[in-house]
Amino acid sequence: MITMTEIARLTNVSQPTVSRVLNGNQNVAPEIRERVLACAREHDYQLNALAKGLQGSRTQLLGVLVTDISNGFFADLTKQIEIEARKNGCSIILFSSGYDPAREREYLDVVRRYRVDGVLAVPIRETSTEWQAYVGKLDVPVVAVTRRAENLDSVYADHPRAGAMVAEHLIQRGFERFLFIGKEDDGKYVGFHQTMVAGGLAGRTGNLVYQGYMQLKAALRDWLRGSGGGRAAVFAGNDIYALQVLAALREFGFSVPEDVGVIGFDDTSMGRYLNPRLSSVSQPIERMAREAVSRLMHRMEAPDEQAVWDMPLEASLVIREST
Amino acid sequence: MITMTEIARLTNVSQPTVSRVLNGNQNVAPEIRERVLACAREHDYQLNALAKGLQGSRTQLLGVLVTDISNGFFADLTKQIEIEARKNGCSIILFSSGYDPAREREYLDVVRRYRVDGVLAVPIRETSTEWQAYVGKLDVPVVAVTRRAENLDSVYADHPRAGAMVAEHLIQRGFERFLFIGKEDDGKYVGFHQTMVAGGLAGRTGNLVYQGYMQLKAALRDWLRGSGGGRAAVFAGNDIYALQVLAALREFGFSVPEDVGVIGFDDTSMGRYLNPRLSSVSQPIERMAREAVSRLMHRMEAPDEQAVWDMPLEASLVIREST
DNA sequence: TTGTATGCGTTATCAG
DNA sequence: CTGATAACGCATACAA
Numbered sequence: 001m002i003t004m005t006e007i008a009r010l011t012n013v014s015q016p017t018v019s020r021v022l023n024g025n026q027n028v029a030p031e032i033r034e035r036v037l038a039c040a041r042e043h044d045y046q047l048n049a050l051a052k053g054l055q056g057s058r059t060q061l062l063g064v065l066v067t068d069i070s071n072g073f074f075a076d077l078t079k080q081i082e083i084e085a086r087k088n089g090c091s092i093i094l095f096s097s098g099y100d101p102a103r104e105r106e107y108l109d110v111v112r113r114y115r116v117d118g119v120l121a122v123p124i125r126e127t128s129t130e131w132q133a134y135v136g137k138l139d140v141p142v143v144a145v146t147r148r149a150e151n152l153d154s155v156y157a158d159h160p161r162a163g164a165m166v167a168e169h170l171i172q173r174g175f176e177r178f179l180f181i182g183k184e185d186d187g188k189y190v191g192f193h194q195t196m197v198a199g200g201l202a203g204r205t206g207n208l209v210y211q212g213y214m215q216l217k218a219a220l221r222d223w224l225r226g227s228g229g230g231r232a233a234v235f236a237g238n239d240i241y242a243l244q245v246l247a248a249l250r251e252f253g254f255s256v257p258e259d260v261g262v263i264g265f266d267d268t269s270m271g272r273y274l275n276p277r278l279s280s281v282s283q284p285i286e287r288m289a290r291e292a293v294s295r296l297m298h299r300m301e302a303p304d305e306q307a308v309w310d311m312p313l314e315a316s317l318v319i320r321e322s323t
Numbered sequence: 324m325i326t327m328t329e330i331a332r333l334t335n336v337s338q339p340t341v342s343r344v345l346n347g348n349q350n351v352a353p354e355i356r357e358r359v360l361a362c363a364r365e366h367d368y369q370l371n372a373l374a375k376g377l378q379g380s381r382t383q384l385l386g387v388l389v390t391d392i393s394n395g396f397f398a399d400l401t402k403q404i405e406i407e408a409r410k411n412g413c414s415i416i417l418f419s420s421g422y423d424p425a426r427e428r429e430y431l432d433v434v435r436r437y438r439v440d441g442v443l444a445v446p447i448r449e450t451s452t453e454w455q456a457y458v459g460k461l462d463v464p465v466v467a468v469t470r471r472a473e474n475l476d477s478v479y480a481d482h483p484r485a486g487a488m489v490a491e492h493l494i495q496r497g498f499e500r501f502l503f504i505g506k507e508d509d510g511k512y513v514g515f516h517q518t519m520v521a522g523g524l525a526g527r528t529g530n531l532v533y534q535g536y537m538q539l540k541a542a543l544r545d546w547l548r549g550s551g552g553g554r555a556a557v558f559a560g561n562d563i564y565a566l567q568v569l570a571a572l573r574e575f576g577f578s579v580p581e582d583v584g585v586i587g588f589d590d591t592s593m594g595r596y597l598n599p600r601l602s603s604v605s606q607p608i609e610r611m612a613r614e615a616v617s618r619l620m621h622r623m624e625a626p627d628e629q630a631v632w633d634m635p636l637e638a639s640l641v642i643r644e645s646t
Numbered sequence: 647t648t649g650t651a652t653g654c655g656t657t658a659t660c661a662g
Numbered sequence: 663c664t665g666a667t668a669a670c671g672c673a674t675a676c677a678a
Contacts, residue, residue: 001435001438001462003670003671003672004671004672005671005672013648013649014648014649014650015649015671015672016648016649016650016672016673016674017647017648017649019671019672019673019674020647020648020673023673027647027648028647028648029647029648032647032648044460046432046435046436047436047671047672048377048436048438048670048671048672049436049437049438050373050374050376050377050382050437050438050670050671050672051373051377051654051670051671051672051673052671052672052673053373053654053672054371054373054374054377054653054654054655054656054670054671054672055653055654055671055672055673055674056653056654056672056673056674057672057673059373061416061437064417068402069392069398069401069402069405070395070398070399070401070402071398072393072395072398075392075393075394075395075398076393078392078393078417078419079391079392079393079419082392082417082418082419091416091418091433091437092416092417093384093414093415093416093417094387094401094405094415094416094417095405095414096401096402096405109369110414112324112369113369113370113371113372114372114373114384114414115324115371115372115373137367139324213596240592240593243593243596243597244596246596246598247595247596247597247598247600250598269563270563270566270593272570273536273566273567273569273570274566274570274597274598275569275570275573275597275598277570326654326655326656327655327656328655328656336664336665337664337665337666338655338656338665339656339657339658339664339665339666339667340663340664340665342655342656342657342658343663343664346657350663350664351663351664352663352664355663355664370655370656371654371655371656372656373654373655373656374654374655374656374657374670375655375656375657376656376670377654377655377656377669377670377671377672378655378656378657378658378669378670379656379657379658379669379670380656380657
């Protein structure tokens with residue numbers, strides 16, 4: 001691939017002059033400018049971003065760490081981040097940790113090796129003090145997306161708030177016993193549970209950690225049979241779980257939402273086409289991507305600003321047929 | 324971030340010695356080795372990949388160009404590519420062209436700026452001679468994934484073959500009129516159509532270009548009402564279309580597969596949970612990713628090998644309830 | 647307006 | 663076994 005030095009040789013000027021021309025510096029004789037540009041075009045010159053980055057300026061590279069790129073929600077998020085990055089002249093290096101903390105840690109190092117200008121991360125365990133300490137020591141600005149990380153710029157949908165909204169909706173719809181699919185410390189469940197407690201329904205709400213469809217089906221069947229009676233509703237931690245809950249209920253012969261209500265999370269695009277159409281919680285993906293990238297760009301310009309940005313965005317209920 | 328030169332200064336050795344230690348070169352006195360390693364650990368040294376790349380060796384960066392990362396199939400593919408790349412010590416720069424040729428072209432340049440070792444591309448218009456010419460002139464090895472590109476290493480599922488299999492299956496199931504959702508020159512449809520022609524069903528098969536759900540619904544309704552009678556089946560170009568076809572049919576009050584059969588493409592993970600469970604065509608994603616990356620690594624080692632790799636992989640029918 | 651010199655952090659080559 | 667030295671491609675400071 002041709003270099004500035006090479007172009008300089010071919011056009012009988014010095015390399016810095018080529019640099020000036022190619023960077024649009026005005027202080028160059030028009031004739032020289034033309035000659036250089038023509039030569040560059042002819043040989044399809046491409047800037048060596050490594051050299052430019054090494055030399056000290058921006059690499060225009062953003063690291064993107066997600067937990068699982070094959071999850072539609074993160075795929076969407078990544079897409080929007082890529083779009084926003086491009087608007088800011090940046091490209092993205094993508095890493096999918098597969099929910100493996102060791103890999104996440106490794107990727108955090110890899111990303112630094114490439115001297116990325118910043119990283120957007122969906123942390124696996126944002127509450128872990130170990131993680132916080134490690135990220136805090138990094139020399140690269142990091143903003144957490146989708147999750148709230150202590151002492152770190154964070155842009156996310158307010159999960160507890162969203163969980164509370166789901167709870168209110170379910171209660172209002174007349175459901176009487178509730179099962180959340182996901183971990184107990186999940187923000188969505190925290191908010192959900194709080195609202196249930198406030199409504200005197202603490203004893204009627206529980207959670208189930210997902211461990212595969214078969215396990216889900218078995219546990220769900222047990223729960224449905226369980227004592228306590230009353231109309232049941234399932235709040236799935238994401239639309240993928242919700243889809244599986246729907247499938248399991250169908251196998252059991254339950255109808256939704258008459259016998260059992262189901263609501264998902266993330267409002268994946270498939271939701272509106274499902275049978276029954278799935279109620280879900282929509283996160284402002286585009287806005288999150290925009291704000292996160294914007295915050296990153298800001299950090300790059302003011303690296304030692306102390307203030308931490310905490311940006312909870314409101315999620316919204318999308319009520320369809322399943323509740 | 325600390326550099327080799329800095330470590331050299333701190334440990335009273337020369338910078339090349341630090342390089343030797345950090346690269347595992349054996350010809351270094353044990354005491355020095357320890358001292359250097361300790362210092363590197365203490366300061367959390369991270370190699371500057373830009374400098375390394377600039378200096379001439381590999382950048383260990385792979386460009387990945389897909390048409391739409393938010394499509395579950397490409398998200399899966401990307402995930403597998405990332406896994407394979409990592410096995411080979413590489414990271415990936417991701418680009419999602421959004422089916423915009425101009426953006427694809429731009430990304431092809433960006434990728435070169437970073438001096439990636441190679442690129443994996445899902446071309447938008449792999450048959451376009453313009454594209455072929457441009458890619459052919461690049462100084463970076465490119466392998467086409469998912470699509471067959473003339474004169475370019477290609478790893479893909481054999482679409483015409485898959486389309487033919489779908490046709491045979493549908494005929495064997497007793498369907499009598501057929502609609503493909505997608506473009507007429509889509510390989511899947513070519514193979515599908517050929518088989519129909521061979522079976523004397525040419526007059527009973529057509530295609531419909533997708534332009535949004537509303538348009539799909541309207542056109543589908545017309546087609547179903549259309550003359551010709553006989554049990555109808557829809558072959559959707561991907562599972563997303565299939566999902567929408569299912570939704571539309573439900574709106575119309577048709578039952579699947581009794582009234583109308585539906586089969587998708589890509590065998591997205593949601594398929595097995597849909598109502599009814601969706602028949603689809605499964606592409607060997609993992610294998611495609613593995614072979615494509617492997618081919619790329621080979622190209623990097625033998626850059627001037629002339630032979631072009633053409634690797635059609637067999638797709639397989641996954642028959643579920645919808646047909 | 648243009649050219650010379652310098653440095654970014656590596657690896658590689660060559661002496662010692 | 664270890665240290666000088668050069669080179670990769672670019673931007674910048676400085677000189678002319």
